[in-house]
Amino acid sequence: MNIGIIGNGKMGKRIAEVTEEYQHQPLTLSQSLQATDTLTFEQTPAVIIDFSHPDGLEKILQYSQTHGVPLVIGTTGYTEEQFAQIAEAAQTIPVLYSANFSLGIMVMNRLIKQAAQDLVTWQIELIEKHHSQKKDAPSGTAKRLVETLQSVRDLTPVYQWTDQPREDQQIGVHSLRAGSFPGEHEVIFATKDEVLSVKHEAFSNRIFAEGAVQASIWLTEQSAGLYQLEDLFEPRGGA
Numbered sequence: 001m002n003i004g005i006i007g008n009g010k011m012g013k014r015i016a017e018v019t020e021e022y023q024h025q026p027l028t029l030s031q032s033l034q035a036t037d038t039l040t041f042e043q044t045p046a047v048i049i050d051f052s053h054p055d056g057l058e059k060i061l062q063y064s065q066t067h068g069v070p071l072v073i074g075t076t077g078y079t080e081e082q083f084a085q086i087a088e089a090a091q092t093i094p095v096l097y098s099a100n101f102s103l104g105i106m107v108m109n110r111l112i113k114q115a116a117q118d119l120v121t122w123q124i125e126l127i128e129k130h131h132s133q134k135k136d137a138p139s140g141t142a143k144r145l146v147e148t149l150q151s152v153r154d155l156t157p158v159y160q161w162t163d164q165p166r167e168d169q170q171i172g173v174h175s176l177r178a179g180s181f182p183g184e185h186e187v188i189f190a191t192k193d194e195v196l197s198v199k200h201e202a203f204s205n206r207i208f209a210e211g212a213v214q215a216s217i218w219l220t221e222q223s224a225g226l227y228q229l230e231d232l233f234e235p236r237g238g239a
């Protein structure tokens with residue numbers, strides 16, 4: 001099957017490699033995303049995987065909807081308005097969005113939800129580390145982890161501490177950008193006397209590429225709707 005890949009950076013190149021390993025055909029854009037207003041591929045792909053930049057969203061949605069091509073989105077840094085555009089497109093085509101295509105992060109998300117429910121009075125902090133070229137902060141994954149915690153606890157994210165004392169319902173979100181970290185996320189639960197930490201480290205961006213390619217193959221069998229990575233493992237139908 002032809003898998004269209006949008007974004008020709010670190011992730012786009014890795015996804016092309018993994019697509020070939022899965023015995024599928026990677027198709028890149030005829031012209032770079034930044035260089036054109038109307039996207040074209042040599043042939044219409046069976047599915048598209050996008051790991052590019054939020055600025056390209058409109059062009060990508062337009063192509064996918066016009067050609068009825070399912071879309072896997074891994075790009076991070078979207079605004080609320082852009083998420084609404086993605087949800088609208090998902091009314092006509094299958095769209096799967098995930099800020100993190102690693103299986104380990106999917107399980108981490110479940111573990112921290114359980115911990116936040118069980119440790120109701122514990123203070124929570126989140127630390128994430130990425131390479132220095134990463135454009136958005138906090139990471140899309142960090143935002144997702146915070147949303148998960150907020151789904152079970154009344155928590156207010158704080159991105160910069162001041163000299164005011166910490167309140168229990170606050171959650172500090174700390175972003176480090178240096179070197180070549182592919183991605184590290186740690187959620188810390190703490191009291192005065194003990195600490196529990198749940199940490200995920202990516203050693204290579206290959207894990208995200210594999211998850212995205214697997215998701216793209218799965219998405220070609222789905223009807224229109226907005227999906228998330230968990231749906232590959234716990235199908236719930238289109239939203």
Ligand SMILES: NC(=O)c1ccc[n+]([C@@H]2O[C@H](COP(=O)([O-])OP(=O)(O)OC[C@H]3O[C@@H](n4cnc5c(N)ncnc54)[C@H](OP(=O)(O)O)[C@@H]3O)[C@@H](O)[C@H]2O)c1
Pocket residue numbers: 006007008009010011012031032033034035051052053054055056073074075076077098099100101102205208
């Ligand atoms: N969901 C996940 O699991 C996951 C994992 C890793 C990374 N990501 C996200 O995936 C995205 C790409 O990461 P990367 O490491 O591959 O980044 P990268 O190496 O900087 O590549 C980004 C690519 O996006 C395109 N691009 C850059 N600026 C653009 C603009 N202003 N308008 C339109 N297109 C633009 C370019 O492709 P062209 O040459 O084709 O224009 C560029 O090669 C980021 O948002 C990153 O956070 C997600």
